Amino acid sequence: MLYLIGLGLGDAKDITVKGLEVVRRCSRVYLEAYTSVLTVGKEALEEFYGRKLILADREEVEQEADNILKDADISDVAFLVVGDPFGATTHSDLVLRATKQGIPYRVIHNASIMNAVGCCGLQLYKFGETVSIVFWTDTWRPESFFDKVKKNRQNDMHTLCLLDIKVKEQSLENLIKGRKIYEPPRYMSVNQAAQQLLEIVQNQRKRGEEPAVTEETLCVGLARVGAEDQKIAAGTLQQMCTVELGEPLHSLIITGGSMHPLEMEMLSLFSIPENS
Amino acid sequence: MLYLIGLGLGDAKDITVKGLEVVRRCSRVYLEAYTSVLTVGKEALEEFYGRKLILADREEVEQEADNILKDADISDVAFLVVGDPFGATTHSDLVLRATKQGIPYRVIHNASIMNAVGCCGLQLYKFGETVSIVFWTDTWRPESFFDKVKKNRQNDMHTLCLLDIKVKEQSLENLIKGRKIYEPPRYMSVNQAAQQLLEIVQNQRKRGEEPAVTEETLCVGLARVGAEDQKIAAGTLQQMCTVELGEPLHSLIITGGSMHPLEMEMLSLFSIPENS
Numbered sequence: 001m002l003y004l005i006g007l008g009l010g011d012a013k014d015i016t017v018k019g020l021e022v023v024r025r026c027s028r029v030y031l032e033a034y035t036s037v038l039t040v041g042k043e044a045l046e047e048f049y050g051r052k053l054i055l056a057d058r059e060e061v062e063q064e065a066d067n068i069l070k071d072a073d074i075s076d077v078a079f080l081v082v083g084d085p086f087g088a089t090t091h092s093d094l095v096l097r098a099t100k101q102g103i104p105y106r107v108i109h110n111a112s113i114m115n116a117v118g119c120c121g122l123q124l125y126k127f128g129e130t131v132s133i134v135f136w137t138d139t140w141r142p143e144s145f146f147d148k149v150k151k152n153r154q155n156d157m158h159t160l161c162l163l164d165i166k167v168k169e170q171s172l173e174n175l176i177k178g179r180k181i182y183e184p185p186r187y188m189s190v191n192q193a194a195q196q197l198l199e200i201v202q203n204q205r206k207r208g209e210e211p212a213v214t215e216e217t218l219c220v221g222l223a224r225v226g227a228e229d230q231k232i233a234a235g236t237l238q239q240m241c242t243v244e245l246g247e248p249l250h251s252l253i254i255t256g257g258s259m260h261p262l263e264m265e266m267l268s269l270f271s272i273p274e275n276s
Numbered sequence: 277m278l279y280l281i282g283l284g285l286g287d288a289k290d291i292t293v294k295g296l297e298v299v300r301r302c303s304r305v306y307l308e309a310y311t312s313v314l315t316v317g318k319e320a321l322e323e324f325y326g327r328k329l330i331l332a333d334r335e336e337v338e339q340e341a342d343n344i345l346k347d348a349d350i351s352d353v354a355f356l357v358v359g360d361p362f363g364a365t366t367h368s369d370l371v372l373r374a375t376k377q378g379i380p381y382r383v384i385h386n387a388s389i390m391n392a393v394g395c396c397g398l399q400l401y402k403f404g405e406t407v408s409i410v411f412w413t414d415t416w417r418p419e420s421f422f423d424k425v426k427k428n429r430q431n432d433m434h435t436l437c438l439l440d441i442k443v444k445e446q447s448l449e450n451l452i453k454g455r456k457i458y459e460p461p462r463y464m465s466v467n468q469a470a471q472q473l474l475e476i477v478q479n480q481r482k483r484g485e486e487p488a489v490t491e492e493t494l495c496v497g498l499a500r501v502g503a504e505d506q507k508i509a510a511g512t513l514q515q516m517c518t519v520e521l522g523e524p525l526h527s528l529i530i531t532g533g534s535m536h537p538l539e540m541e542m543l544s545l546f547s548i549p550e551n552s
Contacts (some may be wrong), residue, residue, distance in 0.1 A: 007333060009385060013294040016284060016386070084387060086394025092542050095397075099545060109285060109359060109392045109502050110292070111385030114400050118362025119383050121371075124390050125408075128400035129433055155427050157405055226385050266368050269375055 002069065002098045007111025009226030011040045012048035017107045023049050026078040030056040030068055032091075033167070037187075037249060038082055039227045045080075053080070057168055061090055065097050072103045083112030113251055116225045117160055120232050121266020126256060128157030133193045133252070134164045135186065143200045149254055151211035158270035161252040163188035187248030190233075191222035194240035194252065201237075213237060213254060220253040220267065221245050235272035245270055255275045278345065278374045279354045280361035282386025285502030287316045288324035295384045299325050302354040306332040306344055308367075309443070313463075314358055315503045321356075329356070333444055337366050341373050347377045359388030389527055392501045393436055396508050397542020402532060404433030409469045409528070410440045411462065419476045425530055426488035437528040439464035463524030466497035466509075470516035470528065477513075489513060489530060496529040496543065497521055510536060511548035519548055 003022050008014030015023070023029055031042060031053040038045070046053050056068065056079070067080065084092050085107050098105050118124045129152060131145040152159045166186040174181045199211065204211040215238040222229040223245035233243045240252065259267075279298050282289030291299070299305055307318060307329040314321070322329050332344065332355070343353065361367050361383050374381050394400045405428060407421040428435045440461040450457045473489065480487040489512040499507040499521035509519045516528065535543075 006387065008292060010294070013297070014292050014385075016290050016292050017296060018286070018289040021289070022400045084391050084394065085398065086391075086397075092397050092538050096538075096541055096545075107395050107502075109290075109387030109395070111282065111387060112391045114394075115360050115362075115391040116385045118360065118390075119385070121362075121368050124362065125406035125438075128404050129431070132401075151431050155405070155431070162401075207313075224382075262368050262372075265372055269372075 001076050002072045002094070002105040003076065003108060004091060004095070004102055004105065005078055005080050006084040006112065007038060007045075007080055009038070009083060009116055010112065010224075011038055011227065012017050012045050013157075014038075014110070014226065015049075016108060016110060019110070020049065022076070023051055023078050023080070023109065025076065027071070027075040028054060029078045029080065030054045032056050032061065032079065032081045037165075039224060039247075053109060058090070061094065065094055067147040069098055069101060069103055072098065073101070084114070086225030087112050087114065087220050087233070111226060113162065113225060113249075114160070117222060117253060118252065119225060119230075120220045120222060120234070120253065120270060122158050122253060122255065122263050123218065123260060126156070126158055127160055128155060128256070130160045130162060132162045132164070132190065135166060135188060135192075137152040138195055143203065146200050146212070148199075153212045153254070153256055156258050158255040158256045159254040161193060161254065163190070163193050163250050163252065165249070170179070188241065189248070190223070190240050190245055190250045190252050193250070194219070194237055197237060198241065206242065218255045218259075220252045220255065222253070223247070224249065226252065232270040233272050234267040234270045239272050277352050278348045278379055278381040279352065279384060280367060280381065281354055281356050281384045282360040282388065283299060283314060283321075283356055283358050284386040285314070285359060285389065285392055287314055287503065288321050290386070290502065291325075295386070296325065298352070298384065299327055299354050299356070301352065303347070303351040304330060305354045305356065306330045307356045308332050308337065308358070313441070315500060315523075315542060328402070334366070337370065337479065341370055344370070345374055345377060345379055348374065349377070356550070360386050360390070363388050363390065387502060389438065393527065393529060394497045395501060395506075396498060396510070396529065397532065398434050398496065398529060398539050398544060399536060402432070403433055403436055404428030404431060404532070406436045406438060408438045408440070409464065409465060409472060411468075412472055413441065417481065422473075422476050424487070427447075429488045429530070429532055432532040432534050434528045434532045436532065437469060439466070439469050439526050440533060441525070464526065465524070466499070466516050466521055466526045466528050467518060469526070470495070470513055470552070473513060474517065491504060494531045494535075494543075496531065498527045498529070498547070499523070500525065501527065508546040509548050510543040510546045515548050
């Protein structure tokens with residue numbers, strides 16, 4: 001059996017009781033290590049689970065899926081994913097490969113950012129399509145995701161923006177020379193995301209367009225959702241450029257137009273003080 | 277401290293390790309018992325948690341919030357919610373009341389239907405606004421939610437339909453006579469939801485409108501997501517009227533127009549055989 005097990009969002013103890021029981025009895029346990037991170041590292045997980053974990057980066061899952069699935073028809077293999085297993089399409093791919101090989105699978109769900117954002121008080125059912133904001137480079141500055149934000153706002157829906165994670169990146173030089181030397185991981189902050197958004201807003205104005213979002217649009221910045229030291233800040237997009245939320249992971253919500261009174265009241269618990 | 281603790285979707289062991297530790301040390305533990313259900317009852321939870329649970333129905337949470345919060349400033353009180361605590365607005369209300377009384381709170385997240393639906397292979401970020409389908413009566417047959425489905429489909433987004441739950445309902449006679457006698461709980465099935473949807477489609481045609489959904493629209497029926505015996509069936513809306521999914525809870529997804537090949541491949545794992 002292949003078990004896809006969600007680890008939730010905080011630390012080692014956010015695994016479910018059922019998930020922990022499975023981890024402890026599987027013959028091999030893989031830890032997916034690229035789409036998200038917990039506030040603790042592999043060692044802390046290994047200590048709490050009482051098991052050695054095999055790190056599986058994107059290359060491994062895509063290229064060596066057969067190794068992961070090896071003998072999973074006659075023994076139990078666990079594949080651990082931060083959040084819930086179906087946050088990323090790579091995991092669908094693993095399920096499909098397992099099924100083709102006649103290997104049964106089971107999913108043990110957990111919280112992911114997709115539902116835990118509800119903690120800020122915005123109503124989950126009022127979220128539209130989720131977007132990803134990627135790190136811009138000098139030559140690649142995609143703005144197309146902004147159309148989705150616009151659509152959501154036109155339909156009075158909130159937009160959850162997932163912020164870029166760069167893990168196991170190679171510099172252009174190392175890539176060309178085929179050296180497996182990796183840059184330190186980078187996680188986009190709410191500040192960086194807000195600054196990129198404001199640049200898009202300014203570009204749209206230069207082109208004579210009416211941007212769907214302005215400096216004054218109400219946003220919510222979230223950091224380390226589900227962890228003891230999680231931080232939530234509600235304020236304008238302009239304020240999101242400077243608000244201090246600390247360590248990764250960060251997420252940003254761009255609110256829809258109209259808000260329920262209860263949503264406003266909840267957000268007021270997290271509002272950024274006037275003169276900051 | 278007030279702890280809002282998600283129980284996940286399956287059975288007693290779907291609570292997180294952290295959640296279980298908190299439950300075992302709190303002075304009082306409430307179980308919210310109206311927005312969703314697990315596949316096991318209160319007794320099974322009590323046995324596994326090793327704690328007596330106080331059932332809190334909607335009346336109690338809304339009218340007796342002060343009882344729930346009593347002494348939570350000097351002791352720990354847990355409020356258990358099936359799924360994740362922020363699925364329903366009632367829980368925002370409890371948080372706001374606690375905050376006003378100076379009682380700190382913490383949320384221990386878990387899977388909810390809002391993210392666990394990803395198990396069918398449809399990509400979570402492509403879901404638009406979530407709708408609720410309620411039981412129709414002879415005199416109350418609301419169709420307005422259908423506009424949201426239409427908007428979602430126009431924007432190529434999937435729609436998660438949460439199906440009605442009637443718990444602690446009184447008959448009109450018992451209500452009038454003030455007798456606290458309740459009807460057995462009712463849970464809407466995918467069949468019932470699909471039949472109501474098809475009636476709306478037919479009504480729209482009668483009025484000369486072009487319905488956003490037809491008998492042939494690809495849908496996904498889900499039952500007992502997260503439980504050992506969960507069932508998923510992909511097929512047309514017409515097929516959803518008769519597909520057998522068994523016991524509650526059920527949910528229904530109306531897919532958006534365009535699909536990613538990986539989404540199609542995943543759905544094919546769950547497709548209803550041709551001649552059924």
